[in-house]
Each structure stands twice: as structure tokens, then as C-alpha cells.
Amino acid sequence: MITLESVSKSFDGGATHAIRDITLEVATGTFLAVVGDSGSGKTTLLKTINRLIEPDAGRVLIDGEPARAVPAHDLRRRIGYVFQGIGLFPHMSIAENIGITPRLCGWPAAAIRARVAELIDLVSLPRAYLVRLPTELSGGQRQRVGLARALAARPGILLMDEPFGALDPITRDALGTSCRQLHERLQLTTIMVTHDVLEAVLLADRIVVMRQGRIVADGEPHALFTGHPDPAVRTLMDMPRRQAARVRALLEERGP
């Protein structure tokens, strides 16, 4: 379980807040999507969980234990993180990239090798890619490696920051689906930041909408669809439905 208690963060000494007074509880096993415009504080929220950003006020608890109770690097080794810019290490092979966290945790070499082989299968990439460098892979393949790297040390929590942002729609859809399958298979608690409401609706159990550093809506996708008091949230949630309706209309018009 991930708990945020009145968490705030300002990058300009208190003049404005990237996130303000955020309180959030994410039950174990949940796939949570955080949506909102750019600058709404989604990424800041995500980074306070693995302490890439330290909050100015409030606290973060992981399974009831304050995140600050352990050294930051220990905490991060137990939480998988998929970066917006992927962030693979360009001087390391794919195998080394995937195996980095287990290596930092001091796993024996044989165990790391076995785990890396298992993960490359898990993210559906050929094993021959293990000896390649990141520059020799396509964007989608790189992001699969990023996902494998995040899962390598068997974390219970997976944080993803716009994981599919830079990918073409087909790759995006395929990766999203694999991601959801992995979430279920590995019984993860997943938080995914995205600006794509459709993606959030299709993958998540629960959606949080953020605006100007605050949470303005929080609920299951179905509940958010069936009407929300905030007109902006309504507009946001209407969008995928309108799109779906238009697609259906098109299909019926020209259908068999």
C-alpha cells in the first residue's frame, strides 16, 4: 500500500506549488493512472514516492513504513521506475541495463543472468538483443527494456512516468497491453502518469485527475464516466467516449 499524507512540494521557495496538500491511498494490487495537463504536478507526485523528489511538507508511507525511514537508494531498489525519456545507460549492453538493480543489490552473477533472460522473455524481446547496446534498438524496444529494468529486482511497486509517450500508436497499444498483463501476473501495485485519458481508461482500475497541483477527481473509470460535478473533469472524461462513439458510427455506416 502506498500512502501520501498532505504532501506538498514547491520549487521556488513557496511562491508556487508543484503539488499541494496531496493525500492519496493506493491499495496493494491497484493499477492507478494519474492524468492531467502538463504542469499539473503528475510527475512530481510520482517522484515523491521513490524520493527522486523530497516533499517540503507531509509524508509518504510504503506499506505503512515512512519512505524516509530507509536510505533513498535502498527504497528505490524496491520500487521499479520507468522513465519518461527511458534513460537506458548508453554505455551498457541491454543485459547490463536490465540487470543493474539486482547487481546493485548484490545478487550472484548466475542469478542475475537467469533473471535477465527471464525478463527479456517477459517483455517479448529476442534474447539475441541482450548483447546489443541501447542505440541499436528501436524506441519501442528500448521502452520494453526500460520496463524489464524496472521489474528486474522483483519490486512490489511499479512507477511509470509517461512510459509510452514517444511511441507510435501500434507499439503503444501493444506495450500498454503487455504492461497490464505483467501487472496482473506479478501482482504489482502500479502507478502510471499519462496525459492520454483513453490509455488511462483502458489500462487502469482507478484514475486520479490532477490540476494545478491538486487532485480534482479520483475514482474508477466507470464512475468518472457516469458524471462528475467538476465540468473540466467531465469534458476530459467525455473525450474518449465521444471518440468511441464516432468510431462506432463510422464502422456501422460502412459495415457489412
Added chain:
Amino acid sequence: MNADLRSALRVLPEYLGQHVLLSAAALALGVAVSLPLLIAARRSARVRWPVLALASLIQTVPSLALLALFYPLLLGLSALLQRLVGWSFSPLGFLPSLLALTLYSILPILRNGITAILNLDPAITQAALGVGMTSHQRLLRVELPLTAPMLMAGVRTAAVWVIGTATLATPVGQTSLGNYIFTGLQMENWVWVLFGCGTAVALALVTDQLLALVGFGLTRRRPTLTWLGLAVLLAGVAAAGGLQLRTTSQGGYVVGAKNFPEQYILAALIAQRVRATGHPVTERTGLGSSLAFQALAANELDVYVDYSGTLWNDVLHRTDMVSRGVMLSDLRTALRRRYGVELLGALGFENAYVLAMRSGEARRLGVRTIADLARVAPQLRLGGDLEFFARPAWQDLERRYGLHFRALRQYEPTFMYRALLSHEVDVISAFSSDGRIAAEHLTVLSDPLHVIPPYDAVILLSPRRAHDPVLRAALKPLVGAIPIGLMRRANDMVDRARDKRTAGEAADWLAQAAHLRQGATAPGVIPRR
């Protein structure tokens, strides 16, 4: 094979060995200083800019000036240490060269390192923390490997600069490949100059390629190549160290020479006589004028030839006029008391400032002394070398004899003689032992008022060798054995443009002409006056 080339090859192990050791030490120290600075600069921008500004500042100081600046600085530090803890170090040779070259090596490493740091992709450095690295692990596993190619390029630039600039260590008393260049320039021996430049360039290229191999191994993750490059580099340094160890463990005598031809000839003569006793000898030539005495007093040289007037002014800081006998005996006592340096004796000739004229002209005007010259000076033009008119000797001459010339002109020494011969000037300031005086049949004007101090060539022994029986026995026969005429002819042999001889050949000729035989005492040649 060409004789010049043969003589160059003979001293190659020593020059190259010293050059390699100096450059390697400076580069290693430069890297050792730069890396912590870079790591500090990585952590904070407040460190970054002052560090870079300082390094740029160092780079704007000309190399030779930087080397020379360290000398007085270290001299002061050495004196301070001597007073405080009773221990000091030599401010000459290796140390100032090492420090100056280290400073020079730092800039390219720092500049490239900082550029590399600024170019690190923030997504990657953040990912390093995200996967659970400590900041130490991030430095070692991500930042260093990613900045390594740029950093290695900086190290390569530094290596090439250091190897090139190390040739300038010669004038501060550190043997290097620069000895070929400085000696060659003085002696107009172009084979030596080219040989020195060529070996320095070759050394720089080889080092650069080996460092490139190390860098290639690092970035392409081919550790064998990295180790191969490092192994060859280390083997080179070790070989240079071995050569040096052999030279120093021989316990040989070190003969010094300042940076003009007469000094090279005399050093060769001394070296030949000592070598003939069966003891090994090293020559350290091309020393800056004031450094030679300091090196001798510090036991870094064992013997060299200096001039009484120079020692009187520059070492004892005296300006009063005394007779030459008094000057020699005062020097002998004062040098022994203050420095433990032994003045073995005068060689028999002087190398003093003199005024010289074309002999025909002198005869026509009836000029034999400087007093005669004063009469006709207003119709004549005087040529001096670059420093003559700033010397106390000239000011005294002017005042005491009432000299007023029609014009004063300054020349580089070689051109000064040409100007005299082509009637552009009528009188020049020459050195009394200069070979061109005899070769061009010049008339040297006598100095009846004894305004110009005596500049007797004297043999000086270091404190450590002051009572060394071998050295004393080998050199005693030289005392009073070299009259001015012989020295002029020997100097002319290496100065002249045609049929030029090496310093060693001139020394052979001088030994023969002065009837010096090994072991035999000198025939009773009495110094003039």
C-alpha cells in the same frame, strides 16, 4: 654516419629518459589534481567556474615565464624551510619544471572534463538514481564511463602539451630533449636542433596514440586494449626510470655548462679529462646563467667554469673595483665560507666586455686604448649587443672616459659583427674570448683606467667535491693552461659558418694545443699580467 648525429645519439638515452620521466610525472600529477577538482565541480556549479577560470589564467602565462617564475618562488620556500625546520630542497631542475608542467596539463583535462559533465543527459543521471544507485555508484558506473571519452581526449591534449613544453625545462637546469634544441641553437648546430624537435614530436605522437588506444579500449569496452596501452606506457616510463637509475647509480661526476659555445667547449674539455681517469661523467649543459652557480652550490653539478666578474657582481653582490688578484682571492674565501664552493683556479683567459674596431680603421685613427677612442668617438658609431647599453660596465666606461658617440645601435651578436665589417658601425662591444676577434683581425682596445672588471674564467667545484682527489688531480693541470689566443681559436672553430666543429672536437684541439696530456702536469704557462 654524420658526426653531429652520432654525438646526438650518444646522449639520447639520458635526454629522452629525463624527458619521459618529467613528462610522465607532470601528467600523472595533473590527472591526480584534475580528477578531484572535476568531481567537486560535478557536485556544484559554485566550484565549476572558479576552477575553470584559474586554469585558463595559467594557460595565458607563457610557458618559459611560468617555468622561470617557479624558480624564485621555490627558492624563497626552500630558504624559509631551511630556516624553520633546517631542511630544504633544490629549487632547480626537476621541481620547478614538474610544477609548471603540471599546471599546464591541468587545463585541457579540466576543460574537457567540465564540458563532458555539462553534456551528461539529465535523463540518464536521474535514471541512475532511479534504479537505486548511491551518488558514489552513479559517479563510478555512469558518469565516469560516459565522460571518459571527452576526458581521455583532454588527457591526450595535456600529454602532447606537456611533452612539447618540457623542452623548455633545459634553461632551469632540468635535462630534457630541449638540451638538443638549446645547445643546437647556441652552437648553430642545426642537426641537433632538428634532432631535438624530431624526438620530442615522435615522443608526443607515440604517447598520444597509446593514450588513444587506452581511450578506445575504455569506450568500446575492450579492456585488453586499455591494458595493452597502459602497459606500453608504463613500460616506457619504467625504461626511462631504469636508464636514469643507471646514470645516477654510476655515481659519476656532473659537469655543467651555461648556454654559450665557449662553455660547451670547456665542459667537454673537463669531461674528457675526468673520463680519462676512468670515472663516468654526465654533462648538464645549456643552464641559465645565474642557475649554474645555484645548481653547483646545491651539489647538483660537480664542476663548471664561471667568470670572476660575474661571480663578483651576481653572487657576492659587490660592485666595488678591486685588482684581479684581490678579486680572485676574495672570491675564493667568500665562496668557500658562504657556499662551501671551491674555486680551483683560473684557466688563464678572460671573457670580458671589450671594445673592438676594424684594425685598419684603428690604425688610421691612431686608436689603441679606450682613452684614444674618446678623442675620436664623436665621429664614430658604436654597436652593442642587446644588453650592453644597460650594463653598469657601459655606464662606467661612458662616465670615466667621457665617451660620446655619434650614434648607438643594438644588434643580435652575429649581426653586430657583420655590421662592423660592413662599416655600418665603427666600434662594437665584443667578448674578449670571442673567436671572431681573431678571425676578423679586430683590434681590441685596452682599458688603461681598469673600468671593466676582470672576467677571469675560473673552475668551480661543488661543496661535495671540494676535496675530491680525483677531480682535483684531473683538473689542476687546466689552471693557467689556456691563454686567450687558444680560447679564441677554439671558439672560432664552433662559431664559424664553414668547416664548423663540434664542441668535443674543439675541446680535443684545445687540449692538444695547450699541451695537456692526461696525468701530466701542465707545462708552466703563466697567466697573462
